[in-house]
Amino acid sequence: MQGYILQMQKTRTEDMIVKILTQRDIKTLYRFYGARHSIINIGRKIDFEEQTQLGFLPKLKHIVHLGYRWESQHDRYYIWQHFIKLLYKHLADVYEIDSFYFELLDSGADKLMLQNPKRVVLEMYAALLNHEGRAFIDMNNQMQCFVCQQRLADSVALGRAFLLAHKECIGGRAFILEKMSSFLQTQSTILLEDDEVDHLWEILGLGL
Ligand SMILES: [Zn+2]
Numbered sequence: 001m002q003g004y005i006l007q008m009q010k011t012r013t014e015d016m017i018v019k020i021l022t023q024r025d026i027k028t029l030y031r032f033y034g035a036r037h038s039i040i041n042i043g044r045k046i047d048f049e050e051q052t053q054l055g056f057l058p059k060l061k062h063i064v065h066l067g068y069r070w071e072s073q074h075d076r077y078y079i080w081q082h083f084i085k086l087l088y089k090h091l092a093d094v095y096e097i098d099s100f101y102f103e104l105l106d107s108g109a110d111k112l113m114l115q116n117p118k119r120v121v122l123e124m125y126a127a128l129l130n131h132e133g134r135a136f137i138d139m140n141n142q143m144q145c146f147v148c149q150q151r152l153a154d155s156v157a158l159g160r161a162f163l164l165a166h167k168e169c170i171g172g173r174a175f176i177l178e179k180m181s182s183f184l185q186t187q188s189t190i191l192l193e194d195d196e197v198d199h200l201w202e203i204l205g206l207g208l
Contacts, residue, residue, distance in 0.1 A: 002066065003027065004105050005044045006088040010035050018060055019088065020048070023099045026091060029060035039065040043077070043084040045109065070113045079117040080109070082205070083124065090208035100131050118201045119189040125204055126187040129162065135184040136164060143177070145169050152177055160206040173199050 003020035016034025047064040070076040108124040129135035147169035155174045157167040
């Protein structure tokens, strides 16, 4: 079985409880001497087996690291891990999921070596918002401010989860509404400047 390590937690000994996102669910598995196992790290893709134990967490066995070349590049790996940590919080308390999340990580991981890592992650997030029905898109750009419910004009500010608002209502930096709605609609950052990408990256850090 394949999965992405979302989180791990050391127990009183050197054992670990590891959360793994697979195609179907988020598994909580127990790994003896996990702390000595360098493969076990947030964001890594692994092949593994699960062994059930009566009355206890299933064991994580036969781990094989399905590595990506970018893991050796600190900045790329850092950005990836940052997104994985946010995703873990977002999916906390979820057990069964659809394959969208696993496939999202697979396609993002494939792009990460060659493309700007912040852009890759922002595009993944736009896809996630669309999948969850949380991307506030209106084809005619008749969008409302989430604070005052009044119509938005050309310039908008962004709240957590890229909710759109008037700059006067939440402060922060102004973005061009058309650019933002195009980003959310197409799930592409191609129209965004690098400094806009940096700002969106900071807003992403507030939580998915
Ligand atoms: Zn407003």
